[in-house]
Amino acid sequence: MKVTFTIIFTLCLQTAASQEAAAAPAEIRVRVKRARQTLDVAGFGLRIAPPGALTAISLEEPKLTTARITRTKQGQWIVKWPGTEESARFDSPALTVRGQMMRLGIEPVPYDLEVIPNPKAGMDVVARLDLETYLAGVLPSEMPAAWPIEALKAQAVAARSFALRTAFERRNKTFDVDSTIMDQVYKFLHAAQDHPEWKEKIARAVGETRGQTLKDARGRTVKAFYSADCGCQTEDPKFVWGKVDNIQSVKDPTCDQRKTRQWEMTLSKIQVREKLVAAYELPEKTTLRTVQVAGKTPSGRVASVIATLDVEGKAKPFMMSSQEFRKIFSFEKIRSTDFTLKWSGAKMQILGSGVGHAVGLCQTGARALAQTGMKYDEILKLYYPKLKLWVPKNDKPSKRANRRQNNARPRFAEPV
Numbered sequence: 423m424k425v426t427f428t429i430i431f432t433l434c435l436q437t438a439a440s441q442e443a444a445a446a447p448a449e450i451r452v453r454v455k456r457a458r459q460t461l462d463v464a465g466f467g468l469r470i471a472p473p474g475a476l477t478a479i480s481l482e483e484p485k486l487t488t489a490r491i492t493r494t495k496q497g498q499w500i501v502k503w504p505g506t507e508e509s510a511r512f513d514s515p516a517l518t519v520r521g522q523m524m525r526l527g528i529e530p531v532p533y534d535l536e537v538i539p540n541p542k543a544g545m546d547v548v549a550r551l552d553l554e555t556y557l558a559g560v561l562p563s564e565m566p567a568a569w570p571i572e573a574l575k576a577q578a579v580a581a582r583s584f585a586l587r588t589a590f591e592r593r594n595k596t597f598d599v600d601s602t603i604m605d606q607v608y609k610f611l612h613a614a615q616d617h618p619e620w621k622e623k624i625a626r627a628v629g630e631t632r633g634q635t636l637k638d639a640r641g642r643t644v645k646a647f648y649s650a651d652c653g654c655q656t657e658d659p660k661f662v663w664g665k666v667d668n669i670q671s672v673k674d675p676t677c678d679q680r681k682t683r684q685w686e687m688t689l690s691k692i693q694v695r696e697k698l699v700a701a702y703e704l705p706e707k708t709t710l711r712t713v714q715v716a717g718k719t720p721s722g723r724v725a726s727v728i729a730t731l732d733v734e735g736k737a738k739p740f741m742m743s744s745q746e747f748r749k750i751f752s753f754e755k756i757r758s759t760d761f762t763l764k765w766s767g768a769k770m771q772i773l774g775s776g777v778g779h780a781v782g783l784c785q786t787g788a789r790a791l792a793q794t795g796m797k798y799d800e801i802l803k804l805y806y807p808k809l810k811l812w813v814p815k816n817d818k819p820s821k822r823a824n825r826r827q828n829n830a831r832p833r834f835a836e837p838v
């Protein structure tokens with residue numbers, strides 16, 4: 423039995439490896455914008471039509487045009503060209519937008535976009551990008567390009583792994599990754615591109631780690647979370663999102679060498695009540711008794727918070743995770759879960775340190791380690807002790823991967 427198991431297990435691993443090789447990513451679907459009602463597009467040689475109805479844009483069309491796209495409740499697209507009488511209606515499920523130097527509002531965007539209905543309301547604008555091209559837009563948005571190359575390389579591997587796993591999880595959704603802090607920040611044109619030295623560093627960090635990802639013991643690419651500043655110890659993700667077992671809490675060796683970022687937030691009792699009433703959709707007459715830390719994680723961070731409110735005359739406890747608490751009172755203001763909460767009179771005071779959820783790679787720590795001469799693979803090993811750095815044997819896509827790329831809709835294979 424044991425032998426059989428070993429053989430099957432080995433076969434599984436081999437299958438995982440071959441699937442992985444075949445999973446050379448052709449593209450990633452990046453949501454560059456969510457528009458609630460109307461979408462304003464500007465560009466040179468702008469063309470908007472149902473998918474398949476567009477030919478390539480010629481560079482010889484120098485005219486800058488703008489268009490406004492709306493989606494009716496009946497599911498029709500209306501495209502208007504402001505300043506003209508022209509407008510068009512389409513019944514197609516999506517629209518393709520192409521042009522040169524395109525912008526959505528003021529934001530520069532890739533030159534080939536798809537506009538699709540958002541399942542809730544409005545529309546999503548999605549760009550299909552080569553994974554490595556996408557990463558070159560993520561890297562300087564998530565870590566300053568002026569930082570050491572080894573820190574940038576570690577960040578590139580983490581961002582690539584995060585994107586691939588997220589894309590796999592969302593394979594049946596309309597896009598793979600959002601271009602905001604909800605996933606990873608992506609910018610088509612980043613300020614770093616005007617700075618030759620930084621531009622070159624970004625290209626190096628992505629290029630020298632091309633295809634490299636972090637994998638668990640079963641060979642699966644892992645959603646390699648990372649955060650700005652862990653304080654002194656990274657967090658176990660099970661206390662942030664529950665049920666993640668391949669990233670663990672580690673002590674940050676750079677902690678003593680620098681000052682962790684401290685922050686503070688004070689809210690009046692009236693403001694606290696307002697936020698909670700809105701979050702839990704409580705009756706207007708609800709009053710607040712108190713808010714307190716209810717539990718801590720082994721790393722000393724806040725795990726849960728309890729709020730007691732008088733709802734229709736009765737005291738009612740509301741237990742929330744520290745992430746829910748941050749969401750209610752703003753992720754930007756409550757910058758991490760490493761905080762203390764105290765009341766002084768009618769004011770709630772929160773004192774904290776560190777920035778972000780503190781899971782996985784600590785960016786500030788990675789920078790400090792790179793400055794001491796540590797290489798990117800050693801940095802990754804330190805923050806992700808349970809994961810292995812997977813390096814593709816060569817950059818040439820396999821024949822199977824080529825076939826995959828030629829498909830109308832190439833997707834990622836599950837790396838298991």
Ligand SMILES: [Zn+2]
Pocket residue numbers: 651652653654655674784785786787
């Ligand atoms: Zn740290």
